[in-house]
Amino acid sequence: MHLQAVFGIAATHLQGKSEAALLALSRSLKIAEDLDEAVNQVALLGMLRTFYFRSGDFRTALLYAQRCRAVSETVDDVAASAQARSILGRSLHLMGDLASARVELEASLDLWSRVRRTTIYLSHELHYPSEVTLARNLWLQGHPLQAEQRAHDIIETATMIDRPAALAVVLGWAASVYLWTGNWDLAEKHIEAIVYHAESNSLGPFIAAGRARRGELAILRGAAQTGVEDLRASLRAIHAVGYETLTTELSISLVHGLNMIGQFAEAMELVDQTISAVAANGDELYLPELLRVRGAVLLKMPQPREDEAKDCLSQSLDLSRRQGARAWELRTAIDLARLEASRGEIGVAAKILRPVFDNFVEGSHTMDLMRAQELLIQLD
Structure with missing residues (x-):
């Protein structure tokens, strides 16, 4: 069970969407269900949700998050509950249910504060995903200072752990906050850190995501032609590995860049395609x-x-x-x-x-x- 799970989550980090990763995670979940091991089911449902989340199938990801939350209620395990609420909160965030997402994320962080351990829990990164998603949620709900402070704090904490993939995830999501608030110097610092850690550890999907963030920043700073070229290349790489978590956000930046350089037909085609994709993916x-x-x-x-x-x-x-x-x-x-x-x-x-x-x-x-x-x- 655990060997299948470890292979599945490693393949997801290194390769993005892959049938081998999905098969391994599904097999591991089946074993946990046959053994009636609820805690392991929580972890594996969370991993499967991550697989679909990163593949850009947010509706299916939400279904796994809801199953994870339901199973967590059948077992008296604080870490399992914390993980399940974190997973559900992150799915609700991207579905646009910001109020419910915040409830789940804050509850998750409260639960994680009661977990007396310093290691990861069944391949998940404790409170880090909840913290960085809550930072984004706060900005969207109209609290930019709180969002920046929370993003700063979680980056500082994540930097101290020897988990390159976890740090790349934190930096990738926290970059949104700095791009949105207009704090472009900090955005640049963290974007370069994403690329460095991803390249140093051969984390292919995160390399493409970090380079795409560079393109976003270039467009915001007025170098629209350069930014458009970088984003186009990065999105091709992202699509190739099926790492679609941030595709919509990056496409919005590309539309903005195309509009700036007068490519109106392409900008309109892309924005309409992206709206259709959101309707399909959630x-x-x-x-x-x-x-x-x-x-x-x-x-x-x-x-x-x-x-x-x-x-x-x-x-x-x-x-x-x-x-x-x-x-x-x-x-x-x-x-x-x-x-x-x-x-x-x-x-x-x-x-x-x-x-x-x-x-x-x-x-x-x-x-x-x-x-x-x-x-x-x-x-x-």
Whole structure:
């Protein structure tokens, strides 16, 4: 059972999606079920969820996470419960259920704090995935300072352990926080660390992910052509190994870069393909941002399609509110307010943006809040 599990999880780290990894994990789970070993079932269901999660099949991953959580309730084991709640929280996060994800992640961290051990638990990395996912969740819910602090703390902790794959996962997910807040110097530092650790330990999927992050950062810093080329190459490598966890997030950055260099047809084709993929795969967390970026492309075309863009932005605003994703809501409110202002509707623009901006109580130095404040000053 354990030999099959170790092979499966190692193959997933090194190769990404592979039938050999899936077969080994499935065999190991069957043995655990035949032996009625609930604790091992929790671990193996978690590994299978990780397999589908990294393959980009987030709906199937959620089903395994829910099974894992149900099995954990049948056994009196704190670590099993902590692991199951972490796994479910991370799946709910990408499904766009931010409130439920936060409940599960915080409960997981509370449980992990009661586990008196320093080694890994059946090939999982204790509290690290919960911490870094909670950092992202906090940013999305409108707490950028808390998000940055939590990301900083977990990176510091993960750096001290001799687990390159775990550190690469933490750095890869934490990079989102720094890219989103506009803290690009720290983003660069951690992105280079991802690539270094991945290359030093032959972690193929993480090498591609780290290089893709480089492309994202280049686009944000204005080197759009370079960033687009890097992202295209990295996404090809990511697709080749089936490591699709961050594909939607990276595709959004590529659309942004294509829009910047005037490749509007390709940008529109990619954003529409990505929206369709989200509908199929389930990482609906990104849908408000996809709709916002689609609106941005429509507005920048040689013949802007303002009415269609406004419809995209309105849909994005509504969906971000339903998700409780105040960070996406702010970005969309900025774009929609600018569109209204360009049409001479200054009062409408201020009415859209002001209440969204006023909901934030921290992070005035972060990128989106600074953009919002500057626009509000102009509107006033």
